[in-house]
Amino acid sequence: GERSELLEIGPEALFWRVIVTTLEEQDRAPCLVILQDLTEMHRLQTMRQQFLGNVSHELRTPLASLKALVETMRDAAAGDPEASQHFLDLAEREVDSLTQVVQESLELSRIESGRLPLRLAPTPVAEVILPVVERLGPQAERAGLEVSCSLPDGLPQVLADPERVRQVVSNLLHNAIKFTPSGGRVQISAQQVGDEVVISVTDTGVGIPREDLPRVFERFYRADQARSKGGTGLGLAIAKHIIQGHGGRVWADSLEGQGSDFSFSLPLGN
Ligand SMILES: Nc1ncnc2c1ncn2[C@@H]1O[C@H](COP(=O)(O)OP(=O)(O)OP(=O)(O)O)[C@@H](O)[C@H]1O
Ligand SMILES: [Mg+2]
Numbered sequence: 074g075e076r077s078e079l080l081e082i083g084p085e086a087l088f089w090r091v092i093v094t095t096l097e098e099q100d101r102a103p104c105l106v107i108l109q110d111l112t113e114m115h116r117l118q119t120m121r122q123q124f125l126g127n128v129s130h131e132l133r134t135p136l137a138s139l140k141a142l143v144e145t146m147r148d149a150a151a152g153d154p155e156a157s158q159h160f161l162d163l164a165e166r167e168v169d170s171l172t173q174v175v176q177e178s179l180e181l182s183r184i185e186s187g188r189l190p191l192r193l194a195p196t197p198v199a200e201v202i203l204p205v206v207e208r209l210g211p212q213a214e215r216a217g218l219e220v221s222c223s224l225p226d227g228l229p230q231v232l233a234d235p236e237r238v239r240q241v242v243s244n245l246l247h248n249a250i251k252f253t254p255s256g257g258r259v260q261i262s263a264q265q266v267g268d269e270v271v272i273s274v275t276d277t278g279v280g281i282p283r284e285d286l287p288r289v290f291e292r293f294y295r296a297d298q299a300r301s302k303g304g305t306g307l308g309l310a311i312a313k314h315i316i317q318g319h320g321g322r323v324w325a326d327s328l329e330g331q332g333s334d335f336s337f338s339l340p341l342g343n
Contacts, residue, residue: 079111088115124182127293131174131305135167142167170303177307181292184314191234191318195342198228198263198270201238206261209246217255220246223262230342231270237315238339241323244308245274245335251302252333253278266338269321273336281327289325312337 075094082089090109095102142164150156183189206222213220231238242261249259257277263270281289281296288294292310316323316337327333 086112086116088112124178124292128174128178131293132171135171135174139164139167139171170305174305174307177305177311181307181311181314184311184318191237191315193232193234193319195230196233196235196238197230198272199224201231201233201235201242202261202263202272205239205242205246209243209250212247213250213259216250216253218250218253218257218259220259220261223260225264228263228270229265231339232342233319233339234315238319241312241315241337242272242274244312248308248335249274249276249278249333251304252276257332265341268341269338270341271336271338273334275332275334277332280329280331280333281325282329283327286325286327290323 075092077090077092080089080091081087088111090107090111092107092109094105094107096105097103142160146157146160146164150160180189202222202224206220210220246259246261253259253276259277260275261273262275263272265271285294285296289296290309290313293306294309295304295306313323316339320340321338323335323337325333325335
């Protein structure tokens with residue numbers, strides 16, 4: 074006969090299938106034992122379930138507010154154009170936030186499944202930094218922040234998909250602006266370290282509690298004080314995937330109340 078069993082082993086969450094088949098129908102017959110390591114498959118399956126759970130959760134909050142807003146407009150605000158206008162504005166904001174969750178989730182799943190191939194080319198570092206600084210400059214100014222940028226002369230080119238890396242820089246800079254109170258500073262710098270270029274975004278903002286630091290690159294992770302700032306908590310998860318796709322690393326340092334430093338590395342372009 075044949076018996077098959079699924080085993081979950083130890084804290085490393087190994088997941089094995091064990092199949093035992095006796096080769097002859099007699100006592101003490103030789104048997105065939107097959108061990109299948111399904112750990113990776115199991116991990117992916119769990120990740121998919123968590124992802125779906127997270128997305129649904131993130132969709133529920135704006136949907137519930139939309140529902141409440143629509144009900145209020147129908148019941149209380151009917152015939153009151155000023156109140157209706159106000160509720161419509163609020164509703165529009167919820168729709169925007171729903172759209173962002175859906176767009177970023179799609180993007181993350183495309184990147185993860187390899188359906189978003191990188192177009193790597195030797196790229197000057199300035200090309201992935203300056204356009205982003207220019208684009209977010211007005212927003213930083215409105216927030217009362219001073220943004221500075223230091224790129225040393227003679228910095229070598231990096232091997233990068235410029236569009237994707239600009240997206241990473243854009244999220245890091247946007248975060249720095251979002252989490253730094255008025256009067257603060259945000260600095261972007263780049264330097265060659267061995268056979269890589271390291272790009273850093275440093276701010277003098279609210280910082281991240283030490284115990285939260287390892288979690289900021291997880292999808293949908295937001296520190297408590299971030300809940301009110303808008304955002305889905307996918308930006309850094311996407312950034313991590315993009316940089317790892319380039320063969321680079323991404324990391325964060327922070328002191329609560331003092332500021333944060335987000336850095337990533339890219340291989341040289343030659
Ligand atoms: N520069 C920073 N200073 C302080 N906290 C930060 C900083 N950057 C990120 N964080 C924390 O890490 C969390 C995750 O950041 P991430 O960019 O992934 O999400 P988000 O900015 O909240 O949303 P999204 O980028 O999807 O719009 C933030 O919500 C915040 O709690
Ligand atoms: Mg972000």
